Amino acid sequence: MSVHIDKERNTYYVMWREKDIEGKISQKIKRGFATKKEARAFEENINDIRESASFSQLKDRYFESLMGYASEETIASRKRIAEQYCKSLMPMNIRNIKNQDMMEYKNYVYSLDKSLSHKNRIIQIVKAISKFGYEYYEFPNFAKVLKSFPKTSDDVKEMKIISPDDFEKIRENCSNEVYKRFYTFLYHTGMRRGEAMALQKTDVNGKHVDLNKSMRRPNGGFRPLKTVSSKRSIILDDIAYESIKPLLDTEGDFVFGEYEALSPTTITRIFDNACTKAGLSHYRIHDLRHSFISNAILNGIDIVTVSRYVGHSDIEMTLNKYSHLLKDSEQRMVDRLNELYSKKRKNRRKSGRKKPENVITVLSRHQKSPINRAFFDDGANYRNRTRNLLITNQLLYLLR
Secondary structure, three states, X not given: OEEEEEOOOOEEEEEEEEEOOOOOEEEEEEEEEOOHHXXXXXXXXXXXXXXXOEHHHHHHHHHHHOEOOXXXXXXXXXXXXXXXXXXXXXXXXXXXXXXHHHHHHHHHHHHOOOOHHHHHHHHHXXXXXXXXXXXXXXXXXXXXHOOOOOOOOXXXXXXXOOOHHHHHHHHHOOOOHHHHHHHHHHHHHOOOHHHHHOOEHHHEEOOEEEEOOEEOOHHHOEEOOOOHHHOEEEEOOHHHHHHHHHHHHOXXXXXXXXXXXXXXXXXXXXXXXXXXXXXXXXXXXXXXHHHHHHHHHHOOOOHHHHHXXXXXXXXXXXXXXXXXXXXXXXXXXXXHHHHHHHHHHHHHHHOOOOOOOOHHHHHHHHHOOOOOHHHHOOOOOOOOHHHHHHHHHHHHHHHO
C-alpha cells in the first residue's frame, strides 16, 4: 500500500493490492484526497481494519461503500436490519468468526417470528458484509457457509387476479374520487404504485405517458425507476385515459394529488377499507398490477408486449411469474390454426375450381365447336397432315 500524487488533478490517491472473490490479486486505487495527510489517514485506516476489525466496524465500512450505488433509503433500511438482528456478531473479531458461529447465527435467524423473505434478507446482508471484507480487506469470507432458507408451498404467496366485477365493487365502495381514479388507473395500466404517485402532468401527452421516475413517499422526492427497462412510454386505453383526463385540468404538477403526491399509507388504507366494505378483504394494492398483467395474457396479448408495457427487467421475469397462465395457450394456438385452415378450405370450394377433364370430354366438346366442326365431319380426309396437326395442337393446349 502506498500514497501517490495525481499531478493532473492536483490530488492524492492510495494504491494497494487485494484479493477478489476468486482469490485473484488485483490492484485497487482510491482517488480524490485533497491532501497527503488525508490519503495517509485512509491508508492507516485500512491497515488497522486489516489487523483487527470487529463485525461492527466492517459493517460500517460496508454501508459507507454503498454510497452512490444504492439509494439512501435502501442503505438506511439494510443498516437497520443489520443493527437489529446482528447484535451477537457486532463485538466479534472478524478473523475469529468460525463456521460454528455461523451455524448458531443461522439457527437464531430461523427461530425469528418473521416471514421467510425477511429472514433471507437478514442472511443476505450478513453475507454481503462478509464478502465485502474478503474482497477489500482480505478477511476470511466467514459467511460463505450461510445459505438462504428454501421456500415451501406455505411461503409462496398466491397472486390474486381481481376480476372486472370485483374491481367495480371496490370502486363503488371508494368514496374519495381522486383515489378511485388512482385505483382505476393502476388496474388499467399495470403501473407500479410509486410510478403513478410520481406521475406529473408534463409526462402526459394525450394518451401517451412517459414513465421516467418513481416515488416512495411524498417528502422523499423522486427516485430512479426500479430497473432500466422500467423507463418506458406507454399508450393508455380509453378507461385509463378517462380516469385521469379531469385531473389534468386541476392545479399543481402532479396528476394525482395536485401540489403533493398521494401518501402511500393513505393509498393502502383507503383501498383496504373499500375492499372490506365490498366483502373482498383478501386483495392487496399490488394485485391491481398483477390483475392487469394476468388479464392481458389471458386475453391473448403476447407476453413480450406485456413485459415491455409493464416495465419488467426482462421477459424471463414475466415468464417466471406468469407462465402458469400460458398452460392453455398451446390449445388456443391449435384452435386458431384449425379455424384459419378451415376457412381457406371453404374459400377454395366456393371459388368453383373445375375438375380436370379427360380426353373424351374435350374431344366431344370441341367436336361441336363451329370452328373445329370441319375437322370432325364424316368423310373428312383425316390423313391431311395440316388438319391433323391443328387438331393435335388444340388437344395439347387444352390438356396442359
